[in-house]
Amino acid sequence: MKAEPSESHRDPNHTQAWLIGGGIASLSAAVYLVSEAQVPGPNIHLLDLHSGPGGGMTPREDPQRGSMTKLLSLVPSKTNLKGTLLDDVRRFETIERPQPQTAALSRALKLGPSGPEIVETKSLSIGAKNRMNLVKIMLERESTLGSKSIEDIMDEDFFGTTFWMLWTTEFELQPWHSAVEFRRHLRKYLENIQQLNNVIKSNRTEFNLHESLIEPIMIYLREGGVDFNFNTEVTNLTVYPKEDPVTVTSIELLRDGIEHTVDINAIDIVIVTLGSTSAGASLGTNRSSPPNLSLTWETELTRDWRLWQRLSQDSPKFGQPNNFLSQCLKSTLETFTSTFEGPEFMLLYEKLTHDRPGTGARISLTESNWGISLSIPRQPLFSSQSRTMNIICGIALNPTREGNFVKKAMYKCSGEEILIEILSHLQFPIEPILSSSKTVPCGMPLGTAPLLSRHEKDRPLVIPQSTTNIACVGQFVEIPGETTLSMDYSVHSAQIAVTRLMGLPGEPEEIRENRLLQVLHLMF
Structure with missing residues (x-):
């Protein structure tokens, strides 16, 4: 059910805005409050239990479309006094893109028999039965799919197809994840499945996302007087009256x-930003595994989720966080970064794949028991990175399995x-690469939690029903028809929250699903 926009326009000069959480959802809400709602910066207070901003970000949406376009167009450039972050992205795309590839x-x-081979992915032939099942899912009502998983609605042989390999490695979807989420991804991305790895047609910033996006946003907000309060944990929200409609009256x-x-x-x-995919994450080192990687949520209930749990105990309108916390074995993934001193790895990679670093979003090792995909970004990834250093990133969807x-x-x-x-999968020589590199793993017990199977009311609406002054944002809120686990999802939720709470004219533009007639012709 879609929440109704606020009926009254709040006076921005007399409104105090309290943003709980320091991730991209809260930062986006602050930008919209300043630029769109005209709330003075000192009236905006950000509270976060961590020592700094950023949160977990998964860049999937094109920053030149949808909610990201709006956000980037509101934030000034760090390097161009007359430009915006959106101008920086577009400049980088037209001037800095790798040539000639x-x-x-x-x-x-x-x-293969003679070593690593490139997998042909142009043909998505998956058989008539699987094609019909996909069409049926796209036409199905979400209420009919309910809390079913993908493996509940697809035959077992589907998960051995090239189509599924592309899908699972692109979106981190697993067979046990939500059928509703799978349907949304199909309707939104199927038409462009072959283009998703093409970084020229997706999102690219000059350096890493924190340096290229988070830092300029923070500068903009600080210069505007926004009140930042880190190392501050919100433990409870008091509401009055207990019966609907409720209004938040205090923050503890x-x-x-x-x-x-x-x-x-x-x-x-x-x-309020609900939950966190990075909660419980732990870093290892080049010589040690991530410590205390919990595979069951009972062992350590992280602070990032306590407020949501408290809210859900007060009212079911705030969803059911335990649905996502109680399935850690189904949401665990592991990421890593490898830093190489010298060009050996990159030269071997280019020779094997015929790709320059930065031309593809990721490359998957299809026979990896750990489900590894690598990202070989354009170098440098950091502005302070030395010319002799190269950095790659990776993700593993099945870190509990034994390696090959x-x-x-x-x-x-x-x-x-891990390196x-x-x-060994790439059949690159272990030395001298190993001795001149460092790999840092990061275990994430809740890495894919937003994709887990869920009931209709497990995720609250951005504006919970029968509330007057509270909104929920982030990866665990419900935006009808939209796909979660992307940066754009968090930004879109913030845009909806500010528009409705402040009574701004119009509604945030919904990112439309691909037209089904254009999508379905790909299946036949």
């Missing part, structure tokens, strides 16, 4: 071990062991 030739690799928080209460007037607004070459579960492996496994 503008698109990746390789999307996946497998081990913990700062430096001391409890505080902030009174909230009826004209004020509260925007390193005979242990990935989450028990050091960074060095040995990758080099």
